[in-house]
Amino acid sequence: MVRFKNRYVLCEVVSEDPRCRQCIEDRALGLAVRDAIARVHGDYGLACCSISFTVKYLNAYTGTVLLRCRKDSYRLLCSALPFVRYLESRAQRYPCHLNTLHVGGTIRTCQKFLIQYNRTQLLRLLQNCTNEEERQCIQKSLLSCSLTEEQSQSGDEEEDDGTETD
């Protein structure tokens, strides 16, 4: 089969500044990554990586970003991600850095990894709770998770996770 193969890079935006969450948007992030590639790999690298480059998914609450690029140039992209030092939007600059979590060939594999990763992160958050109040808060929000359609199955799954953490 002859088709264009892509690589999807799952990253996490980590920032000390809480205001950075507001300016996590796809255009600002795309520009920041492109700028980093241009600095590190020059015109050639920028052109290679820009062929099929988009920000496919963005979650401002958790800071999760899914980037897409061609399979031939994903190494250029991955090597330039540590050089993203700030995000700029609306004339404001917030320092941050990107952690690469996973590189996959399809969005589905990245989603599977993300679900697994979020589960372990929730467990770790619960263990790192400093006071009882936070612990109760997290447990309550876990137990009350549900989707609007098809509630029974996914509601049961979330409840199982909630009881396992005790």
Next chain:
Amino acid sequence: MAAAAFERRVLRRAAEHHYLRVRLELPDGGARPNAAQFKQLVVTALRELHGEVGAALPVDVLTYEEKSLSAILRVISSGLVKLWSALTLLGFYQNRRCAFRVLQVKPYISVSTCVIWQQ
């Protein structure tokens, strides 16, 4: 059997460095770059096309003649394509039009470093 001396150069393994003989063409009669400025020009060309990674490529200017603006550069073999492409695409030196002419590219610098079979 050929009467004239026949030279066959056999290189047993891939050489680690490649050597380029280049000439810089500056058509206008302005100030000529000295050796340090020449090296700076090469590194700038690499930085424009290949970024910081390209600029960090170990390139040495082995000889440089300011009169004829010709030089011999040495580069690690894996970086030959990057260097050659960067030299090709360089167009300006201090806002003056210029061009690099690559005259020779060889994996050895002189005759003595390779095996010659003479018949």
